[in-house]
Amino acid sequence: MRLERAIERLIAACQRLLAIVRRRRLDRDLDEEIAFHLSMREAEHRASGASADDARYAARRRFGNVTHLKERTRDMWTFPSFESVRQDVRYALRTLRRSPAFTGVAIVVLALGIAGNTAMFSLVDAVRLRALPYAESDRLVILWGNVMRAKVERRGASYPDFLDWRAQATSFEGMAAGDETRMTLLGANEASRILVETVSAAYFPLLRVNAAVGRTFTADEDVVPQKIAVVVLSDAFWRRQLGGDPQIVGRPLVLDARPYTVVGIMPPGFRGIGDRADAWIPFVMSNTAEGLAQRGSRGFQVVARLKPGVSRAQAQAELDAISRRLERAYPDTNEKRGVEVSALDQEVFGDIRPALRALMIAVAFVLLIACANVANLLLARSEARQREIAVRTAIGAGWPRLLRQLVTESCVLTGIAAILGLGLAAAGLRVLLRASPVTFPSFVQPHVDLRVAAFTAVVSVACGILLGLAPAMHGRVARLADALKESARGSDGARARKVRSALVVAEVSLAVLLLIGAGLMIRTVQHLVAIDPGFNPDRVLTARVSIPRQAAIAASDTPAPFVVAARTLLDRVRALPGVAAASLASDPPLSGLESAIFYSAEGQGATNAQTMPRAYFHRVTPDFFSTLGISLRNGRTFLESELRPDSRVVIVSEHVVTRFWPEQDPVGKRIKFGQLASHRSSIGRRCRWSCARTWTPRRSRRRFARRFATWIRPFRCSRSPR
Incomplete structure (x- = not known):
């Protein structure tokens, strides 16, 4: 019985909805039916001897109020409230049309x-409301290494630390390490720079992303050393640089003078967590075995996926315990070091x-x-x-x-x-x-x-x-x-x-x-605009130069070839029309990409771990300060003869002087970087250099070392509008 009533109500509702669409036709049918009944009654009265007018009047009296009958019938056809609202809307439109000026102004203001x-x-x-384009992205997290577990700074992880986290942590389904680098793609007629992510094999399964063509990396490609270099391409790079050639899988691609075999192409829209990668290569192929073994060398990004039901707080507690164990096992490199678990969406949209x-x-x-x-x-x-x-x-x-x-x-x-x-x-x-x-x-x-x-x-x-x-x-x-x-x-x-x-x-x-x-x-x-950066940025141009990694490694025991190449580059840049000065540096000013290391001053005693300063330093050539118009308050700049790995000279900032030698001449003072056994002598003090990363005001400048040959930047100061 209830089902029958529900069906009847559903049918009635559908008929009412259909009547809204067929309103004009139903009105015509209703008018015809009313006219038919009136004509029948009028005919009856005329047959009984009444005149035409009397018959028409009597028929209408007997039939009743035609308008009221129409309204009642329409109410049975449709929804009465809807009809009432429709009338209100029609009246409102007529009212607004009568006041075009008011209507126009109000609509524009509200629009x-x-x-x-x-x-x-x-x-x-x-x-905010849509998730990241990864399956179950709410369980993806970034693991940041931090100093002294104070959460005051974030740094990457070392490869040995990553391996220990992955082996000991039980809160994660998986964990992958990665980094970003720029590599030179050697084409048929020209070379171009592309951004490459170096990732471990678990990176793509962790994000639940499969290759559209070919495959991603296998577990054995995470092993050091690796004889066959492989690469996975992004869809955008594949179409832009290679014309979308479907036969590219299995063919070689030359990156930094080394052939890589293309094994896969990722689906459209995927460009990695950083959202800008052109290609991916296995993590171990871009790093030497010796470099990966250094526990104190940190800078790799670690992404992980939490197990179902595990919160970030639980994962944080477990990693804190692992950090304490690593601190006891490796006090020289892991003292006061911790891990911070951060949601991936917060890192992307923070x-x-x-x-x-x-x-x-x-x-x-x-x-x-x-x-x-x-x-x-x-x-x-x-x-x-x-x-x-x-x-x-x-x-x-x-x-x-x-x-x-x-x-x-x-x-x-x-x-x-x-x-x-x-x-x-x-x-x-x-x-x-x-x-x-x-x-x-x-x-x-x-x-x-x-x-x-x-x-x-x-x-x-x-x-x-x-x-x-x-x-x-x-x-x-x-x-x-x-x-x-x-x-x-x-x-x-x-x-x-x-x-x-x-x-x-x-x-x-x-x-x-x-x-x-x-x-x-x-x-x-x-x-912000009025802040004095400490140098003259007018007509300063920058360009990035990269030396293939293999060439840098080959020259690691003989620095002369690189030094000659650097000097040749500077000479050619200085010879360009309109160039007033040029120099080399590891990072541009205010880029936020400076290298950092702990330091202390000679004779200051042990620095408290909670207040230990960090030096954000640039590696520069002697002309760096004059190129940017930076004046030295004391001392001198570097000499060409000091472009050697064994040089122990440094130019310090005003912040370093204020911290360690207030009211003293810093020239000749000595500071120690990290775990180095020897100190470096200060040869000069430069004027203050403001930095975009204002939370670390301590700065120092070091000489340009050949071991960073794979990423250098020439600075050019052009005095012409061009």
Whole structure:
């Protein structure tokens, strides 16, 4: 019985929905049926001797109210509430058409506010609400090595530490190590630089990503040494550089003068965790066995996948225990060293999310200001409609009916604005992504889809209800006579003035908050621009030069070839037209890529581990300071004869002098780097050099050493506009 009733109700609901679509046809059928019944009754009366007029009148009296019968029949056909809303919408459209100026201004103001919120929500949706493009990405974490377990700095891991973590930790399904490097691709006619990720074999299974063509790395390709070098290509690189040749798998590709066999091509869109890799090679193929065995050499990134049901806190506790065991086993390299477990999505989106939150709040304020503005317009417009509202109340319209009509009018207004706002948001997103100083990952593609459209619909309905309440509350008068009299006089009314004044105050308050926030942001930008970097960046150009790893290794016992190559490079750059000076350095200024090492000053005694300073140093040639216009306060710059591995000279920053030798001449003082047995003599003090990484103010400069030959950067200072 219940099933039969449910089926009957479902059929009735479907018939009502179908009647909405077939409304005109049903109305024609109803008119024809009513006309048929009237003609039959009229014929009966005429047959009994009545005149045509009398027969027509008697037939209509007997049949009843035709209009009422039509309304009752339509109510049985469709949903009465839907019909009532449809009438309200039609009336609202007619009302808005009669005031084109008001309608146009209100729609434009609301559309701008809704467009801003829609655009920002699409960004938030892409960055915060959608997961990373990896299966069960919420279980992916990054393992950072940190100093003294204070979580004050992050560094990579050494390969032996990674092997110990992987062997001893039980909280993870898998763990992989990786690094980034740039390699020279040797083509048929030219060479190009590509970004390569060096990863362990577990990297791709860990991310649950399979090769689209061929395969990824096997476990035996994680073994040192490896005779056959293999490489996996990204889909973008494969199409851009190799023309999408499907026969490339199995063929050699020359990277850094070494042939690599292509074994696979990854699916479109995948470019690794860093989202910029062109290719991947096995981790052990880019590092020597001796280098991988150094526990104190840290810099490798470690990614892991938590087991189901294991939290980051549990994994952190286990890794802390492992760190303590490694500290006891290897005190020379692992003293006070710990591990930090960080969610992968936080690492990918961490810098973007705070900015998006601030912008979302800002555009929400803009929408509130727009709503207050339009509400003020609606209040002013409602004054002209007081007589209409009073008359409708007098003939029987209740307060709920009037409220629904006014809210419907405002919802129609916001609905039109929402449609326009969606178009503006779609166009604005493209402009925002091009002009944004923030680099979004390639898999973050904010666009207007069903989720964003649903958000816009909710925002427009909420705004419509809020906007409709203001004139509705104002129009709810207690005495019709007073309302009619007030309307006739054209008086604003004390209550209307109070409401409008409150809305103006709200608008001004929100605008002031926005202006204060914008002013603070402008002031921050001005301060950042006004910071003196300590050198003259005008007309300074940089270029990156790489020497193949094999060439550097071959020259490791004979530094002369590299020194000759470096000097030849500098001579050629200096000979270029418009070049005033040139030098070599391991990293550009303010790049955040400086190498770091612990240091101490001679005679200062043991430094407390919790306050041990770290030196962020650059390896430079003697002309580095003059090229960038950096003056030395004391001492001298490097000599050409000091470009030797056994040189023990250093130029220190103002911070080092202030820490160890305040009010003293630092020239001739000695400092010790890391575990080195010997000290280095200071030969000069340079002026302060501001750095983007302001959390480590201590800086020092060291000589350019040949063992870093695989990544050097020439600095050119051009005095011509070109």
